[in-house]
Amino acid sequence: MAATPRSSFRTLLTRLTVLATAAAATLTATTTAATATPSRAAACSGYVGLTFDDGPSGNTAGLLDALRRNGLRATMFNQGQYAAANPSLVRAQVAAGMWIGNHSYTHPHLTGLSQAGIDSEISRTQQAIANAGGGTPKLFRPPYGETNATVKSVAARHGLTQIIWDVDSQDWNGASTEAIVQAAGRLTDGRTILLHDWSANTLAAIPGIARVLASRGLCAGMISPRTGRAVAPG
Structure with a gap:
């Protein structure tokens, strides 16, 4: 039909x-x-600096794995003596996308040394890191955060910008994993946090740090040698 x-x-x-x-x-x-x-880019409303002192150590490989898995990059302030003893770990830091800084050779109280002694600590670390494949550092963190005009001027002669920190995680003082995550939650755009390569609680805190930063629209950035502030990775 x-x-x-x-x-x-x-x-x-x-x-x-x-x-x-x-x-x-x-x-x-x-x-x-x-x-x-x-x-x-839209997800990052600001950048913060995650910094890890005193490496490389037996904890470094696990730390790098945790940072990679959580999409974080950081500045590793290495001691020269450990860089010289563990060059493969320095190369692993670079391969994982981390930035390498100078944290003196033997971690002394630099303000109690002569100018020549300060120079030795800094220059030997520059050489040790370069020999290990970490490049030539542009950032310097004095041990214990102790500095004065002499320390700063010697560092500057080696092309280094001195970096202290804005937030202390207290991981060196036995802070719990939860307390370390809470400390990271106090970061704001451009600021840096003090963490340590060897701390088991810090390693355990990495996923929590990633979550708390993401919840506030903050991303892990590099520290600018020009300004000393955390900025977008170049």
């Missing part, structure tokens, strides 16, 4: 309605997906 003009019109109208509904659903799904997956 041949279709009437009215039935043909109804069929056409039904098909158009189905097509319109499908198109609207596709548009909604696309919009939702775009909203759910913002660009990496």
Whole structure:
């Protein structure tokens, strides 16, 4: 039986309605997906500096693995004596995308040394890190955060910018994993936190640190040798 003009019109109208509904659903799904997956740049409202002192150590490999798995990069302030003894770990730090800084050779109280003694501590560390494949550091952290005009000027002669910290995690003082994560939560754009390569509680805190930073739109950045502040990785 041949279709009437009215039935043909109804069929056409039904098909158009189905097509319109499908198109609207596709548009909604696309919009939702775009909203759910913002660009990496849009997700970073600021950058902070994660810094780990006193490596490389027996904890370094596990620390690097945890940082990689959680999408974090950091500045590793290495002691020269440990860099010289563990060159493969220095290379592993570089391969994992970390930045390498100078933390003196033997971790002395630099302000109690002569200018020549300070120079020896800094220069030997520069050489040890370079020999281990870590490049030539541009950042320097004095042991214990102790510094004066002489320490700063000697570091500057070696092309180093002195970096202290804005937040102390207290991991060196036995802080719990939870306390270390809470300390990271006090970071704001451009600021740095003191952590240590050898701390088991710090290693355990890495996933929590990643979560607390992400919840506040902060990303782990590099420390600018020009300003001493954390910035987007170059």
